[in-house]
Amino acid sequence: MSTMIPTKDVAKLLRTELRAAFPGVKFSVRCSTGTASSWMNVSWADGPTTGQVDEIAGRFEGRKFNGMTDSYDHQGSVLIAGQGDAMPEEVVYGCDGILTARTFTAAGHLEAQRVIETDSSIPHVRVCYEDGNLIKRAGNLIRPGDEVQIAGHGYSDWMDVHQAVHLALYKRDLTPARTK
Numbered sequence: 321m322s323t324m325i326p327t328k329d330v331a332k333l334l335r336t337e338l339r340a341a342f343p344g345v346k347f348s349v350r351c352s353t354g355t356a357s358s359w360m361n362v363s364w365a366d367g368p369t370t371g372q373v374d375e376i377a378g379r380f381e382g383r384k385f386n387g388m389t390d391s392y393d394h395q396g397s398v399l400i401a402g403q404g405d406a407m408p409e410e411v412v413y414g415c416d417g418i419l420t421a422r423t424f425t426a427a428g429h430l431e432a433q434r435v436i437e438t439d440s441s442i443p444h445v446r447v448c449y450e451d452g453n454l455i456k457r458a459g460n461l462i463r464p465g466d467e468v469q470i471a472g473h474g475y476s477d478w479m480d481v482h483q484a485v486h487l488a489l490y491k492r493d494l495t496p497a498r499t500k
Contacts (some may be wrong), residue, residue: 322397322410323380327351327358330415334360334380341376342368342422342494357392359382366428366494373420382413392416424454424485432488440470440488447481454481 325333331349338347345367352359357430362377375378383392399408424432429448446452461470462479469475470487479487 322412324412324414327353327360327413327415330413331360334362334377334418337376337380338362338373342372342495357416358414360415361417361419361421363421363423365423365425367422368493368495369489369491370420370422371491372493373422377418377420377438380413381418383416385417387487418432418451424489428452428456428494429485429491431492431494432485435471435488435492436484439472441468442470445484454485457481 328351331351335347335349338345338349340413345364348361348363350361352361358378360377362373364373364466379398381395385391386393386481397410397412399406400411426448429452433446433448436445436447441452442461446455447461457480460478460480461484462475462477464477467474467476468479469488471491473487473490475483
């Protein structure tokens with residue numbers, strides 16, 4: 321028989337795992353509840369990519385929402401190693417989903433500007449000032465149909481400065497260098 325780990329305790333496990341994987345990055349892990357469900361919201365600034373965090377967070381979801389059936393799919397149980405000579409324990413995580421959101425600081429904006437200047441089809445476009453604050457401009461950087469390449473990713477829809485930053489840093493890990 322498996323043991324159910326409540327979402328609050330799953331959040332503690334996830335925080336520990338994220339801190340170990342990405343030292344120096346501050347993560348916010350918050351629990352939320354709804355009718356017969358509970359989930360977590362994970363946010364951080366700069367640091368690892370969303371894909372890197374999703375890979376870790378996904379291991380802690382007991383169920384995942386399936387938009388095709390408008391229901392939750394169970395992820396099954398997991399074996400957790402025991403302490404010392406103890407046998408592994410079968411557990412089910414009580415979290416129904418984990419939403420992740422990466423934001424960017426002034427340092428992240430400056431890195432995005434550098435990427436746009438050196439690895440894009442719009443090197444003349446400015447998204448931030450020299451201090452890293454985003455340029456607030458009315459309108460968009462490109463119009464639908466304009467094909468733009470940033471860091472190897474194509475884009476051809478309306479694009480504002482926030483979208484340009486996210487596209488430039490989509491696969492760029494900004495985790496501080498680990499010291500030995």
